[in-house]
Amino acid sequence: MLVLVINSGSSSLKYQVRDTAGGEELTSGLVERIGDTAGGHPADHQEAIDRVFADLEEELGGRGIDAVGHRVVHGGERFAEPVLIDFEITRAIERLSPLAPLHNPAAVAGIRAIQGRWPKTPQVAVFDTAFHRTIPEHAWRYAVPDALYKEQGVRRYGFHGTSHDFVTGRAAGLLGIERERFRAVVAHLGNGASVTAVRGGRSVDTSMGYTPLEGLVMGTRSGDLDPSIITQLIMRGEYTAEDLDRILNQDSGLKGLAGTNDMRAVVEAAAAGDDAAELALAVAAYRLQKYIGGYHVAVGGAQAIVFTAGIGENSWQFRLRVAEGLGALGVALDPMANLARSREPRIISAPDSAIPVLVVPTDEEAEIARATAELAGRADG
Known part of the structure; x- marks a missing residue:
């Protein structure tokens, strides 16, 4: 088809x-x-x-x-x-x-x-949200008045679900684990970035929330921050809601800290001694390390940590920086495997790493095409 x-x-x-x-x-x-x-x-x-x-x-x-x-x-x-x-x-x-x-x-x-x-x-x-519909209520609920959920739909939805779903299946297959028994932390790292806790092959928590702004430090998005920053700046008359929406979604993240949302340029600048770029990498890596640690607990002990999407698949420098902060989990990379480039799913952790670390290229278009062919085929049948 x-x-x-x-x-x-x-x-x-x-x-x-x-x-x-x-x-x-x-x-x-x-x-x-x-x-x-x-x-x-x-x-x-x-x-x-x-x-x-x-x-x-x-x-x-x-x-x-x-x-x-x-x-x-x-x-x-x-x-x-x-x-x-x-x-x-x-x-x-x-x-x-x-x-x-x-x-x-x-x-x-x-x-x-x-x-x-x-x-x-x-x-x-x-x-994009469908894969995250399996998240339990205690994980998708925000601690706000019930009316905000029931009347306004304020809850965690999660995004990048098609990618997380595809990569989960590929990672489980690479390790020879039945998907229904697979526990992992999957990090989709691109200009937009999210991390998902996978237990039993299903999403049980994810970093993006009501919108794609929550969670990790991204190319131009701030990720997590104190909501009172927004309300205080508006009440002081310093900024409008529209100003802050633009700033947090379009001018923050790596761009806000280092002046560019291109991870390659940030890595190169940091290597050349640029303090702002070094800080941007440190903030982004630390945020992801915290999520990986929390989701390791959420899934009952991860059987894999998986990197995917543009940065996750291609930036060996950022993968190394993240892994170096996961020593308490017994994570260690194989330096040569981490440096290698391939379009195939692969293990990049050292043999003695307590948790395997994988790079699994995502293919959202392939997953969309597969689902489309399946449903369209049923309709014809």
């Missing part, structure tokens, strides 16, 4: 076509600056989809798309697994937009654009 995987952002649209029979990626691309009509950029997602269709006709040589899978950031409490899209599902995703105002409206725009072009092609929504 040929599956088109769509990741619609507020101003960009990434796509990939996969042949799920052989697991092969046939083509991929990116349409940028949607809504910026200057310079011939697409005016809206419908025009962006039209450009994708034009590219696919040329690149696929006339082969037709059998199904379309969409990455949808927020599924709220309703969606615990991928679903076939119809009008009611589209409206449900749209109603969740207040929880993901930059992402869900863009996903809906992509869904409707596909519907307008290929009305008979099955579409599937795969939710």
Whole structure:
């Protein structure tokens, strides 16, 4: 089955076509600056989809798309697994937009654009939050008045679930452990970053919360901080809520501390003696070390610590820095294994490490394509 995987952002649209029979990626691309009509950029997602269709006709040589899978950031409490899209599902995703105002409206725009072009092609929504629907209430509840949860939906949702789910299965397989018995701490480290506690192959806690701002230090996001910082600055009249939302989401994290959100540049600057870059790495590594320690307890003793995504897979320097702070857990890396580059899942810990440390490349598009083919196949059957 040929599956088109769509990741619609507020101003960009990434796509990939996969042949799920052989697991092969046939083509991929990116349409940028949607809504910026200057310079011939697409005016809206419908025009962006039209450009994708034009590219696919040329690149696929006339082969037709059998199904379309969409990455949808927020599924709220309703969606615990991928679903076939119809009008009611589209409206449900749209109603969740207040929880993901930059992402869900863009996903809906992509869904409707596909519907307008290929009305008979099955579409599937795969939710970033779905993997975390197994988190127990004591972990997803915030200690705030009950009305904030019941009336406003204020609770921990978690994100990057498709990646955490995919990597969990690959890590368990690499170690020869049945997924249903697997306990791990999985760190998805990219410009956005989150860490998940996995017990019995399922998510039981995760660092991102009501929004993707909570948790680890990220490229431009602050991660955890005292909420009173926000309320105090607003009450003093120093900043508006909009100012702080922008600062905490777009100007904080590595960028706020070191002046750039590019981990490679931060690592290079620290190695050259830049104090701000060194501090940024120390803060980011320490935050992750604390989460790993806490989640080691949460899962009842991790059988693996797993690094994935752009930084997790490629920055041997940051992996080393994190591991050096986990000596109390008996963690030790094999220096040469940590330095090695590979697109294959691998163990990078020393033979005497109390907990194996793994690098497992993520492939969210492959997981979305698999789920899409499965659901679309059932619909045809």
